[in-house]
Amino acid sequence: MEQYTYDAIVVGSGISGGWAAKELCEKGLKVLMLERGRDFEHVSDYKTANLHPWEIHHRGRVPLEQKKHFPVIARGWALSEPVMDYWANEDDCPYTEIKPFTWWRSYQMGGRSILWGRQSYRWSDLDFEANKKDGHGIDWPIRYSDIKEWYDYVERFAGISGSIEGIPHLPDGQFLPPMDLNCVEKDVAQRLKAKYKGDRHLIIGRVANLTAPIPGRTQCQFRNRCWEGCPFGGYFSTQSSTLPAAKKTGNLTVRPYSIVTSVLYDKDRKKANGVEVLDAETNKTYRFGAKIVFLCASALNSTWVLFNSATDVWNGGLGSSSGELGHNVMDHHYNLGATGRVEGYEDKYYYGRRANGFYIPRFANINGDKRDYLRGFGYQGGASRTGWHREIAEMSIGQELKEAITEPGGWAIGATGFGEILPYHENRIQLDKTKKDKWGLPILAMDAELKENEMAMRKDIVQEMVNMLEAAGVKDISTYDSGHAMGHGIHEMGTARMGHDPKTSVLNKWNQVWDAKNVFVTDGACMTSSACQNPSLTYMALTARAADYAVSELKKGNL
Numbered sequence: 001m002e003q004y005t006y007d008a009i010v011v012g013s014g015i016s017g018g019w020a021a022k023e024l025c026e027k028g029l030k031v032l033m034l035e036r037g038r039d040f041e042h043v044s045d046y047k048t049a050n051l052h053p054w055e056i057h058h059r060g061r062v063p064l065e066q067k068k069h070f071p072v073i074a075r076g077w078a079l080s081e082p083v084m085d086y087w088a089n090e091d092d093c094p095y096t097e098i099k100p101f102t103w104w105r106s107y108q109m110g111g112r113s114i115l116w117g118r119q120s121y122r123w124s125d126l127d128f129e130a131n132k133k134d135g136h137g138i139d140w141p142i143r144y145s146d147i148k149e150w151y152d153y154v155e156r157f158a159g160i161s162g163s164i165e166g167i168p169h170l171p172d173g174q175f176l177p178p179m180d181l182n183c184v185e186k187d188v189a190q191r192l193k194a195k196y197k198g199d200r201h202l203i204i205g206r207v208a209n210l211t212a213p214i215p216g217r218t219q220c221q222f223r224n225r226c227w228e229g230c231p232f233g234g235y236f237s238t239q240s241s242t243l244p245a246a247k248k249t250g251n252l253t254v255r256p257y258s259i260v261t262s263v264l265y266d267k268d269r270k271k272a273n274g275v276e277v278l279d280a281e282t283n284k285t286y287r288f289g290a291k292i293v294f295l296c297a298s299a300l301n302s303t304w305v306l307f308n309s310a311t312d313v314w315n316g317g318l319g320s321s322s323g324e325l326g327h328n329v330m331d332h333h334y335n336l337g338a339t340g341r342v343e344g345y346e347d348k349y350y351y352g353r354r355a356n357g358f359y360i361p362r363f364a365n366i367n368g369d370k371r372d373y374l375r376g377f378g379y380q381g382g383a384s385r386t387g388w389h390r391e392i393a394e395m396s397i398g399q400e401l402k403e404a405i406t407e408p409g410g411w412a413i414g415a416t417g418f419g420e421i422l423p424y425h426e427n428r429i430q431l432d433k434t435k436k437d438k439w440g441l442p443i444l445a446m447d448a449e450l451k452e453n454e455m456a457m458r459k460d461i462v463q464e465m466v467n468m469l470e471a472a473g474v475k476d477i478s479t480y481d482s483g484h485a486m487g488h489g490i491h492e493m494g495t496a497r498m499g500h501d502p503k504t505s506v507l508n509k510w511n512q513v514w515d516a517k518n519v520f521v522t523d524g525a526c527m528t529s530s531a532c533q534n535p536s537l538t539y540m541a542l543t544a545r546a547a548d549y550a551v552s553e554l555k556k557g558n559l
Contacts, residue, residue, distance in 0.1 A: 014111025222352025339414025381415025
């Protein structure tokens with residue numbers, strides 16, 4: 001078994017892993033980044049990004065034969081020819097669903113940072129204090145003041161465009177100029193402001209798309225093809241941003257096709273001393289030594305690594321001494337909302353294909369508002385004119401149809417809700433040791449579901465969207481709720497939560513594993529509650545903060 005040694009090891013190359021590598025490298029550490037999937041180069045590997053839709057082999061559709069091999073991806077909207085190679089091979093990487101669980105995975109360099117929706121919102125003390133105030137879960141060990149400077153730091157580097165709004169529970173940030181709301185969205189925003197006396201806001205989304213160039217990257221081209229990969233570097237990803245910064249230092253080694261099977265634990269020193277890796281191509285095993293380890297493999301996979309680590313000391317794996325490892329799975333529940341038709345504005349259009357929408361921040365259970373459930377939700381949506389595919393019943397074929405579809409159709413507006421899921425101890429993942437993946441490794445079993453609080457919230461999400469659209473004069477409103485299996489929000493959180501007490505949490509306030517202080521977990525696994533805002537910006541801030549602390553402690557000889 002071959003062994004190599006570095007100052008730090010980063011497991012995973014997605015949003016959190018990219019940030020960990022950048023920060024540790026820039027602070028002078030020799031860093032090994034391990035990615036279980038293939039290498040994936042910025043620009044050259046975005047094979048379809050500069051093709052016209054009609055130049056893509058199946059015009060963007062997925063052949064039935066290929067669809068059969070991606071049953072999980074086929075459950076949602078992500079079944080799209082240009083990105084099928086970006087999703088994990090489900091035949092090779094199965095998992096068990098004790099309860100329905102839709103797990104979207106991308107095993108390649110950059111992970112889901114290529115595919116993410118880029119919505120980037122800060123959390124506030126409304127979120128960090130929620131568990132303590134209503135008694136669900138445990139108290140976060142940090143508050144907004146602990147992370148504010150790190151939000152500032154990562155926003156400046158990543159490039160977040162947005163508007164300054166002064167909303168206390170959705171803090172403003174270090175923004176590039178905002179994208180524009182279109183004319184209908186502006187009209188609806190004003191009507192909502194008047195109707196609800198300033199208590200509800202419809203704002204442009206805060207998004208990791210550049211509205212002005214920054215060093216090494218140019219601004220968004222309004223193509224709205226982000227998830228194919230942006231040749232312009234117009235949005236934040238590992239490839240466009242953190243990886244080039246890390247490589248520039250000369251301190252980074254990247255090793256793809258490297259499945260980290262465990263963290264190596266020294267019982268005498270009560271510290272990790274590296275990781276064990278299975279080469280995904282050769283099945284050869286390697287050991288890599290390091291002074292510190294950052295687990296950033298995505299929420300559920302980081303916990304999978306912990307499950308398989310130090311089992312000679314703890315039956316449940318490294319970090320399991322509290323009994324909380326694998327528990328408190330969270331997500332954001334969505335797949336519901338309302339849409340309607342807007343009259344007028346037929347002489348107005350908009351520029352390009354804006355890779356963003358509007359955002360309606362949380363208004364439930366704050367500022368004196370009281371509902372029959374806890375926490376709250378936000379909405380993401382947009383207004384647009386219908387296109388050539390619209391139904392024109394009286395024109396089914398011929399010249400009149402062609403002439404009709406050369407002009408844009410009427411305006412429509414809609415939004416989908418994103419609701420908070422409480423941290424339930426019984427929502428958990430565990431190892432299914434009866435089944436193996438392609439490499440003979442145990443797989444995860446998912447046992448998590450929405451409960452009464454979320455179901456009550458879902459009814460309110462739909463009704464409140466109808467109320468707002470009616471208040472804005474929208475016509476022919478229709479609603480939808482297609483249900484929600486955990487995981488479908490692609491915001492997996494929990495399973496290795498932060499806390500004040502090693503008896504009730506897996507990590508401390510610096511994202512250190514209580515049982516091994518030189519192991520840090522900074523992806524979604526660390527989250528103690530889920531809020532209702534997209535979480536990726538918080539992962540970035542927590543990772544940069546933890547890396548700064550880790551290097552400081554390393555220099556002091558504490559790690």
